Amino acid sequence: MIDRLLFVMEQFCDADPKCGPTNSEHLVVNAVMSTGLVKESKRFYFEQLSLRLGRDKMADLLLEDCVIFQPDIIIYTPLGGDLGNRLNPPRELIREMADRTKMFTIIWDAKPACGIETWWLPYVTYLGMPDSVSAFLHYKELGDVVPMYSAVDPGSYYNKGLVRDIDVSFVGSVDPADLRWPMRAEYTNYLRENGIDIRVGGGQRGSGKISVGELCDILNRSKISLNFCQDGSGMPCLKSRVFEITSCGALMFEDQGTDTQKFFEPGEDFVVYYSKEGLLELVRYYLEHEEERKAIAESGWEKAVSIYNARNCWGYIFEKLGVEVPEWLGSDENYQSHKRVMEGF
Numbered sequence: 001m002i003d004r005l006l007f008v009m010e011q012f013c014d015a016d017p018k019c020g021p022t023n024s025e026h027l028v029v030n031a032v033m034s035t036g037l038v039k040e041s042k043r044f045y046f047e048q049l050s051l052r053l054g055r056d057k058m059a060d061l062l063l064e065d066c067v068i069f070q071p072d073i074i075i076y077t078p079l080g081g082d083l084g085n086r087l088n089p090p091r092e093l094i095r096e097m098a099d100r101t102k103m104f105t106i107i108w109d110a111k112p113a114c115g116i117e118t119w120w121l122p123y124v125t126y127l128g129m130p131d132s133v134s135a136f137l138h139y140k141e142l143g144d145v146v147p148m149y150s151a152v153d154p155g156s157y158y159n160k161g162l163v164r165d166i167d168v169s170f171v172g173s174v175d176p177a178d179l180r181w182p183m184r185a186e187y188t189n190y191l192r193e194n195g196i197d198i199r200v201g202g203g204q205r206g207s208g209k210i211s212v213g214e215l216c217d218i219l220n221r222s223k224i225s226l227n228f229c230q231d232g233s234g235m236p237c238l239k240s241r242v243f244e245i246t247s248c249g250a251l252m253f254e255d256q257g258t259d260t261q262k263f264f265e266p267g268e269d270f271v272v273y274y275s276k277e278g279l280l281e282l283v284r285y286y287l288e289h290e291e292e293r294k295a296i297a298e299s300g301w302e303k304a305v306s307i308y309n310a311r312n313c314w315g316y317i318f319e320k321l322g323v324e325v326p327e328w329l330g331s332d333e334n335y336q337s338h339k340r341v342m343e344g345f
Contacts, residue, residue, distance in 0.1 A: 002038045002323060006071035008062065008089070010079055011045035015087060019209070024077045026212050027130075027240055028106065030153035031310040036316060037325070041212065042069055047079060050087040059093050066097055073321060074103040075202065076124070087304060097121045102321050104128060104146070111235055112138035126321055131237050133259040133345060140345075147345045148321045149263070150312035152247050155218030156212050159249035159301060163221040167287055169222040169250075171215050173200040183228045183255065190276045196283055200252035219248035223293060238263075246270070247302035251286060251297035253279065262309055262343065268298035312338040 013019035033041060044065055049058035061311045066074070074097060078088045097103055103125055109213050110116060110129035120127060121143040128148040129135045139145045157279055168191060175185045191198050199218065210218075225245045228238050238259040245252040252270040254260055271277040271286065280298055286293040312335050315325050329335050 001326060002072050002074065002318065003040065004069060004071045005032070005038045005041045006066065006069055006074045007032075007041060007043045007078040008046055008074055008308070009043060009088075010047040010077065012048070015047040015079065015083055016052065020211075022077075023240070024106075026156060027150045027152045028075060028077060030155065031151050034154050035311040035314050037311070037315060037323075037329075042071075046089055047083070047087040055087065055090070056071060058087050062089055063097070066100065071101055073318070073323070074098075074101055076103055076105045077108070078105065080108065084333075091123045098123065098125045102126065104129060104317065104321060106148075109237075110135040111237075117142050128317065133238060133262055134236055136345060146317055147342050148313060148317055149238055149308065150243060151241065151308065151310040152243045154247070154305075154310060155248040156216050156217075157219075157244050158305070159247075160216075160220045162217070164221055164223045164250070166196040166197075166199050166218065166222045168196055168224045168226065168283055169218050169225040170198065170200045171210075171218055172228075172245075173202065174200050179334075180231050181228055183230070187228070187276045187279060188226070191280060191283065194280050195279070213242070216248060217243055219250050222248075222250040224253055224286060225258075226253040226279075227252055229260055230255055242305055246300040246308075249297055249301045250292050252300060253282065262345070264300055264303060269296065269303055271296065274328040292299050306334045307338045307341075311335075316334065316342055 009024050010022045013022050031041065033039060044062055046058055048064060049061060077093065078084050105120060105124040105126065106128050107116060108122060108310050109131050110136050111132060116139055120135055127143060127145045130148050130150045133147065136145055136147050170188050172184065174188060188198055188200050202215055227239060227241045227245060229239055231237060238256045242252065242260050253273055255276050256272055264270050271282055273282055303342065311329065315329050315335060316339055319325050
């Protein structure tokens, strides 16, 4: 068990209150605190303090918080890019904090050979990259890099038993100009043009943004929900949407060759498509064959809630950080199944 845990994190997406709360709030804080493995926690919103008081003053307050609160573990989610350069705590301070206590730093959207070996590994003790197993495999020999994924908050993402009156959904940002995810607009538009009733929307930016509660309701009402897990360069990734869809009980459709297949079985837990024409054919088939659709969706849901859940995910991470997990967790068969998968990377 962990007595005191400090989250050093951003408060808003892009440090902008208009974009709403950061995904770290539900993908990290709420997920961690749902496990029952932490007695007391505290949030330190570094980016808002940097904006209001300046980076140096924020750094002083962060160090003061660490001295007073004396956390056993710090979970740090830095901002990337120019925002991070301006608003993150100075890396020298991060190294000082990592020398004082165990610090687990989460790097979102990491890719192999993206510079973590020079930018982060010298300054932190433990590192996680939830969006890419490929990045973990690239970096695991260079430092204390822990395999992980974005386990969802079970208080939000669960099967509510709602009527599934949405045939197909994609919950995320769809911008034809966003070259990081060119398939999103192309494939969803293709389905719509061919008569499929599809609901598209979400993300944290732009007019289509929705709350976590609205997102969960859409997934609970969806028969099929799409995921796109290759970026514009063809690099496989592991978006949190994988675990959001399956935890809510919808049938997930995903493009080929992704990291998802290291966790779930294609054809058994979710459906793989290879082209937009193939996607259309598969959507029509599974909308017409309800029992087959329900069976695959239920298999994916069962694995998500029993094996790839927040308790197992963070219990494993804490164990890798040297925390002794409680006997009730360590002896659990599903936790051991989860551990075998993670140790196999």
